[in-house]
Amino acid sequence: GGAKKPAEAAPKKTGEKTTVAIEVGDGLAYNIKEIKVKEGATVELSIKHTGKMDKTAMGHNFVLLKKGTDMTAFATAAIGAKDTGYIPAAMKDQVIAHTKVVGGGESDSISFTAPAKGEYQYLCTFPGHYSVMNGKMIVS
């Protein structure tokens, strides 16, 4: 590990809850390209693969990146990180929250606190997917 960036202050939990239901399938697409949440809200996010293809061929995940993270660099590093669910160990500290990789018929759900106000990028880090499978989380 190199020098650490200064830690962003974590927002206080507000007690508000937001549910986000992402669906993916046998193509390269999220059903949601923009997620809006309030700072400090508890985000309960699920990802459901409604397709039939196995995760080794058409796996998808949801990875929410910290501000300032280079999405292309992250996705490129992720290609070699199959054993860790396509989350590169060296860049793990750039991730706010992520699901596991799901294949046809599978789903996963996570819960995290919405970060400070601003825009954040999310992507699927399965090799070759991020340039189409990405979106924005807008925190207000």
Ligand code: CU
């Ligand atoms: Cu994908």
